[in-house]
Amino acid sequence: MDKKEIQEQRMRMYFINATKELLKGEGLKSISVRNIAERAGYSFGTLYNYFDDVKELIFICVEDFQDECREFIEERTKTQSQGKDKLRSIVKYYMYYFVQYPGIFELFFLERANDVGNKKPTFEMIYSFLDKLCRDEWKYLVEQGSLSKQQARLKAEITKNMVVGMLIFYLNRHNPQSFDEFSQRTEALLDEILNF
Amino acid sequence: MDKKEIQEQRMRMYFINATKELLKGEGLKSISVRNIAERAGYSFGTLYNYFDDVKELIFICVEDFQDECREFIEERTKTQSQGKDKLRSIVKYYMYYFVQYPGIFELFFLERANDVGNKKPTFEMIYSFLDKLCRDEWKYLVEQGSLSKQQARLKAEITKNMVVGMLIFYLNRHNPQSFDEFSQRTEALLDEILNF
DNA sequence: TGCATAATTGAACAATGTTAATTACTTTTG
DNA sequence: CAAAAGTAATTAACATTGTTCAATTATGCA
Numbered sequence: 222m223d224k225k226e227i228q229e230q231r232m233r234m235y236f237i238n239a240t241k242e243l244l245k246g247e248g249l250k251s252i253s254v255r256n257i258a259e260r261a262g263y264s265f266g267t268l269y270n271y272f273d274d275v276k277e278l279i280f281i282c283v284e285d286f287q288d289e290c291r292e293f294i295e296e297r298t299k300t301q302s303q304g305k306d307k308l309r310s311i312v313k314y315y316m317y318y319f320v321q322y323p324g325i326f327e328l329f330f331l332e333r334a335n336d337v338g339n340k341k342p343t344f345e346m347i348y349s350f351l352d353k354l355c356r357d358e359w360k361y362l363v364e365q366g367s368l369s370k371q372q373a374r375l376k377a378e379i380t381k382n383m384v385v386g387m388l389i390f391y392l393n394r395h396n397p398q399s400f401d402e403f404s405q406r407t408e409a410l411l412d413e414i415l416n417f
Numbered sequence: 418m419d420k421k422e423i424q425e426q427r428m429r430m431y432f433i434n435a436t437k438e439l440l441k442g443e444g445l446k447s448i449s450v451r452n453i454a455e456r457a458g459y460s461f462g463t464l465y466n467y468f469d470d471v472k473e474l475i476f477i478c479v480e481d482f483q484d485e486c487r488e489f490i491e492e493r494t495k496t497q498s499q500g501k502d503k504l505r506s507i508v509k510y511y512m513y514y515f516v517q518y519p520g521i522f523e524l525f526f527l528e529r530a531n532d533v534g535n536k537k538p539t540f541e542m543i544y545s546f547l548d549k550l551c552r553d554e555w556k557y558l559v560e561q562g563s564l565s566k567q568q569a570r571l572k573a574e575i576t577k578n579m580v581v582g583m584l585i586f587y588l589n590r591h592n593p594q595s596f597d598e599f600s601q602r603t604e605a606l607l608d609e610i611l612n613f
Numbered sequence: 614t615g616c617a618t619a620a621t622t623g624a625a626c627a628a629t630g631t632t633a634a635t636t637a638c639t640t641t642t643g
Numbered sequence: 644c645a646a647a648a649g650t651a652a653t654t655a656a657c658a659t660t661g662t663t664c665a666a667t668t669a670t671g672c673a
Binding site for chain 2: 345378387
């Protein structure tokens with residue numbers, strides 16, 4: 222019964238990829254069962270043979286996008302040596318990734334946690350995502366004696382929350398209006414937080 | 418034609434109040450044209466004689482809720498004398514207001530700015546709302562010489578964005594899980610920002 | 614090839630927002 | 644006062660959403 226599993230996994234992939242494409246392109250608004258199925262080349266009914274509901278499908282995409290985001294940042298920061306600058310860059314490119322794909326931002330941060338179930342771990346992953354990305358840098362700064370462990374924790378938490386707020390205002394409300402301005406504010410606020 | 422206007426305004430009020438009640442109670446999810454109209458005591462079609470669409474109705478509520486929020490904070494902070502403590506309290510109760518009414522938070526910060534139109538000023542109002550609430554306190558601290566004007570601006574901006582991020586994670590993702598913990602994190606992060 | 618099992622489909626249902634045609638009511642006018 | 648005109652309220656209808664399920668189609672095996 223190995224063939225069954227392979228085929229089933231392949232079918233799931235068709236739908237998952239279609240969903241990912243839609244999320245990257247048009248965003249959450251464009252997501253509908255009929256839309257996804259059409260792009261996958263099947264009827265909307267077929268989707269329900271492989272997924273419980275459309276939410277399951279959507280949340281499967283989160284992990285993939287996290288990997289992609291991690292790579293996006295890695296590519297742009299790997300040459301930098303540990304320290305404040307690298308930390309700043311990681312946070313900056315974390316934000317830029319979501320600016321590039323507002324649909325993924327919606328998915329990560331704005332989708333409601335209505336019925337928890339198996340999605341709780343997914344939310345935990347999202348919540349701690351930036352922490353994981355920055356962990357080594359904060360650790361390095363503490364070991365260097367630049368700031369206390371406690372202060373590092375606080376600043377990491379401030380950053381994590383601030384970043385989401387900034388993205389909401391920029392992506393959802395066009396505030397600031399231009400990317401240049403957004404970029405500039407990002408630098409300024411990160412400088413203030415890392416001013417020690 | 419004065420009577421007309423009075424009657425029309427009264428009709429609009431019925432729908433607006435019904436919408437406000439629903440938003441405070443069940444939140445954005447429960448908002449539907451048929452729901453609002455039923456609560457207002459009219460048919461869903463009647464709503465369209467007084468409002469272009471349901472979005473217009475919803476965004477009319479923003480101003481009312483802002484006034485209410487302002488009063489909520491005022492009541493709880495008016496005895497405090499100007500300074501850091503009062504500033505902390507204002508931000509804290511600003512957050513607590515939205516914790517009390519998650520539906521209003523959704524309305525203020527998560528509703529998309531799809532078709533701008535007359536809603537642009539509304540979004541501007543929301544964006545600068547906390548700034549206005551805190552303006553006097555920041556000003557006082559600058560005049561006292563506690564920090565520079567530039568620093569005050571940066572810290573105010575960090576706070577504004579952080580607050581939205583914290584509320585997203587707490588209200589939408591149950592992170593942290595309890596209000597006590599949320600409250601504690603709020604205090605800690607505000608202390609760190611106001612640590613000068 | 615023929616049968617049994619599995620996979621795929623689309624009709625159907627309940628909600629949703631919105632529009633437009635219809636009905637009810639009010640006011641003005643002859 | 645009654646008929647006409649105009650305004651307001653209602654409901655039927657349409658498109659779109661997620662989801663279910665009976666019926667159809669395809670597949671695999673003997």
